[in-house]
Amino acid sequence: MNVLKFGGTSVGSSENINQVINILENYAKTEPLICVVSAVGGITNKLLKSGELAQNKDERYITVFKEIREAHLNILSELISDQNSTAKEYLETKLQALKSLLDGIYLINELSPKTTDKLVSFGELLSSYIITEVLKERGNNVIRKNSQELIITDSNFTKAEVNFDITNANIQSYFSDKNQSITILPGFISKSENGEQTTLGRGGSDFTAAIVAAALKATRLEIWTDVSGMYTANPKLVKQAYPIKNLSYQEAMELSHFGAKVLYPPTVQPVLDYNIPIHIKNTLEPEASGTVISNEYTNAKTTVARGISHIDNISLLTLQGNGMVGIPGFSKRLFETLAIEKVNVILITQASSEHSICFGISEDDIVKAEKAINLAFANEIALHKIDPILVEKNLAIVALVGDNMKNHQGVSGKLFSALGKNNINIRAIAQGASEKNISTVISQNDVKKALNTIHERFFEDQNKQLNVFITGVGNVGERLVEQIKQQRKFLKEQLKINLRVIGLSDSRKMIFDDSGLSLKNWKERLENGEQATLQDFLERVKTFNLRNSIFVDVTANESVANMYEAYLRESIAVVACNKIACSSNLENYQNLKYLSRKYNAPFLYETNVGAGLPVIDTLNNLIASGDRVTSIQAVLSGSLNFVFNNFNDQTKFHDVVKQAQAEGYTEPDPRIDLSGVDVARKILILARESGTDMNLEDIQNNSFLTKANLDSDSVHNFYQTLIDDEDHFQKLYASAKSKNCQFKYVAEFNNGQAQVGLKEIPVGHPFYNLEGKDNIVMFYTQRYPEQPMIIKGAGAGADVTASGLFSDIIRIGNN
The missing domain is CATH 3.40.50.720 (NAD(P)-binding Rossmann-like Domain)
Known part of the structure; x- marks a missing residue:
């Protein structure tokens, strides 16, 4: 026999319920099955909200009740024929009972845990009834059994403890002589030994299914939800996450304990002892393989880590003080205090110095935990043996889980390194001796980044x-x-x-x-x-x-x-x-x-x-390898090189500069290039990268421009001065031509001094044949004292500059 459980999303609409019906009918063709159902999606929250409003004398509880009523009646009308008036009458009767309960809460202004359990029980009772009626109308051999008659608990309302001796006997007795193809059970709900309605707490429908599966030693337990199994991480936060095909019970429990909401930890325990596999399936994609959880994969050779999980809204509390060192009993008193206040401790870590104990709890429990601890240790605090409890809020726990992590060295190193490289500060760490879980406490704001960082490091083929x-x-x-x-x-x-x-x-x-x-x-x-x-x-x-x-x-x-x-x-x-x-x-x-x-x-x-030339990278590699730069000579302005390579006695200097700007070789303001400031900045950067401390004003700038050029107050005015001073530029050209030289704007760095300026370069010099927009840099170093290391190529232009930026981006990616 198989036990199938369908969650709130699976029964959240008439379309989804139809899908559930199809799944049940297909399964029932081969063997009898038990189906456990949750409340219609969102209804449990609405029930709790309506109760809270009624308790607070807020008449809006009636509005919420009407929403609950309408949701169920709409689903029923879409699934049941108009002739089936009995179903609608029954539903109206149950809804009226719900309304009466809410009215009572409103009148007495009280909502006890006992009444809360009675209130929220309506969700599963209504959904299970609707599904049963739909199956009946479609000719299926189906019966509905109230789980409250089978699952017996203590009177710990809202999270009752199951009496397994009585419960198992009830379940075995009931199913011993039943021949229905399909049995529908409402999840989550139960009754105390005194006959009072109770509930099984968070994940109670999963727990119901597991209890039944274990009692009957079912072939397997299937949990049907809205995702295709347990994922390597929360797919809503990590888009690259993917379903895990197989998990051990221990891995599933670790992941579920730390926030994987597909499965709740109590679900695993009843079936674990009987090695009943749990299969997580997707109601909306029934053909998807999902995740199988069983002992079969406990020692399987699989990936090092199996998944990442997290818990939001965590607070970190620290009890510390010199008076704790070497004194037995502090931990006992601390955790007894928390237990009395029913505060669940999610994570604990303590250094071997015994100077402090750090633990994580839900933010909902901060106030009562802080008050209780400070009261319990009031004497020690007054004597300054320990400090008042330290509280850090807005935190989250991220856990990396996997049975095989203990067999691989460096897992924690990879984890912490990945987080550190992305500046994700770790507030606390916990790792058990089993090494199946490494838990880190981080800022709530860093959760998405942390999950994606860890997932990329461990699960994405090193992308x-x-x-x-x-x-x-x-x-x-x-x-x-x-x-x-x-x-x-x-x-x-x-x-x-x-x-x-x-x-x-x-x-x-x-x-x-x-x-x-x-x-x-x-x-x-x-x-x-x-x-x-x-x-x-x-x-x-x-x-x-x-x-x-x-x-x-x-x-x-x-x-x-x-x-x-x-x-x-x-x-x-x-x-x-x-x-x-x-x-x-x-x-x-x-x-x-x-x-x-x-x-x-x-x-x-x-x-x-x-631009795109590897100048700085080459210089950094020289320095890193122990070399020392003694001198740098360079032509570093592609724009100026373009200008002087195209300027002659047949052209006008103004026109060549205009052409350089139009073709993207100069800045939008060409004064930056022609004034020499741009080149001065470049040689300054190279000098600094070489290890010399200097500023821009330390560089001698021998400008070839006229005073009028330099004093121009706008780009338009600058171009006008170039026209006015054409004779100046022609004289410069004539001087170089008479000596058979080429003009190059040269940057020099030597013995801690730097200068830039226009120079007449003779034939045979490495700079002489520099064409177009090319740059050239010559590094003289201790290892290259006579024949310099030369880097030469296009030093300006949109494409090569973009490619240089692109190369830096890729360099970061390869780091």
Whole structure:
């Protein structure tokens, strides 16, 4: 015989009940079965709410009652023919009894645990009756038995303890001579030995089914719900979670104890002793394989970890003080106090120093627990032997579960490392000697990030998800988005990187999608997005609180650069082509590097120098390997190189600069490039990366521009001065031509000094044949004293700059 239990969602509508009927009819074709049903979805909560309102003399209890009545009558009318007036009359009679009970609660202004049990019992009694009547009308051999006549308990109302001797005898006796194909039992409800209505507490319908299955030594127990088994994590929070095919009883109990709501811990115990398999199935997808729980898989060679579970709304209480050390009895007194107050302790941890005991409880129990403990230890607190109980709120417990974790080294290390890299602070840790469960207490705000981080580390074939937020989607930013769109499939298949763009912003608008923006029509969406500010963008990134978050700055804006510190403090990586931050005052630069290390948030800016060329990465590798830079010579401005490669006595300097700007080689304000400030920032960054402390004002800038050029107060005015001073630029060109030289804007760093300026480069020099927008950097070091290490290639342009940013993002993914 099989025992099937259907939860509230499974019987929550006429459509779902029809699905339940189909399942029962198919099963009944081969062997008799017992079906345990919960109340219609949401009804138990409505019953409790109506009782609370009635107790508080709030006449809205009548409105809630009407909702309960309407829900049941609607389901009945949709499933039963109009000719079956008996069913409707019975239902109306039971509903009227419910109304009378609520009226009584209203009149006496009291709702005791005993009355609460009587009140909530209506849910299962009504749902089981409806399903039985539908089965009868469709010609099935079915009978309904009130579980209150079978399951006998003590008088501990709302969570009664079962008397298994009497209960098992009742169940065995009743089913010994029954020949019905289907027996319907209401779950959750029971009666005390004194004949008073009781309930079995949270998960009571599952428990009812398990009690019956164990008493009859059923072939198996099936729990039908709205998901296809127990998942590796909560699929509502972890989209990559998937059903676990098989679990041991111990693994299932650990997962269910720590919040996996598909199954409740008491369910497992009655069937465990008889090795009756539990099968978790999906009512809406009956063909799905679901999860099988049994002893058969206890020692099976499976994955190291089997699942992740969590409990929300936890408070951490700590009893500490020097007076506890070496004194027996503190733990006994503490937990006896909690037991008297009926406070359930969810997690316990104590250091070997015995200086403190830390334990987790539900936030609902904080007030009475704190009051009771401080009272119980009032004498020790007054004598300063111990401190008043310390309470931390807004926490959650996340547990990694698996029978085989004890057989593998480094599991806890992988767990804590994954959480640490995402700045998820662990408040407490508990791990039993069995090593089947590693529990961590973290902030409630970090639950989703923690679950996804752990799931990625243990269950996703080492795929790493990167969540990218981009500010600045102009020329370079647009190319970056397109490169990401083009390469996402390759990254996932070849590099195991799942790269998602979560947020995009320009100076006016911003858009977000925590599941990843579609990059097909992002421009249109951004145009219609919400108003953007830098602070609002940051707040949204923080609110999402996603693992492996990366902020990408594709601007030249100082205000954006000033936001880096806030991102790094949230353990959000920063990737920037914006040079302002790394060329700002030395204290700020050093602080950003410090924050990057402290919060384990990469701060990468390869494109600050040389666009997509690996200049900074190469320099860092030299330094890390123990080499020391003695001198740097470089042409670092693709825009200036483009300008002077195209300027001659047949062109006008103004026209060449205009062309450079139009083709994206200069900043929107070309004064930044032509003034030499941009090059000065780049050599400053290289000097700092080489280990030299200096600021921008320490760099000698030998400008080739006229005073009028430098004093221009707008871009338009600047271009006018270029026209006015054309003779100046022609004289410069003539001087270089007469010496058979090429003009290059050169940056130099030597012995702690740096300068930038326009130079006449003779034939044969490595800089002479530098063409177009190319950059070149020559590193002279202790290992390369005469023949320098040379890096050469395109140093400007939207595509190569975007590819440099993309490379930094991928570098974070590979870290």
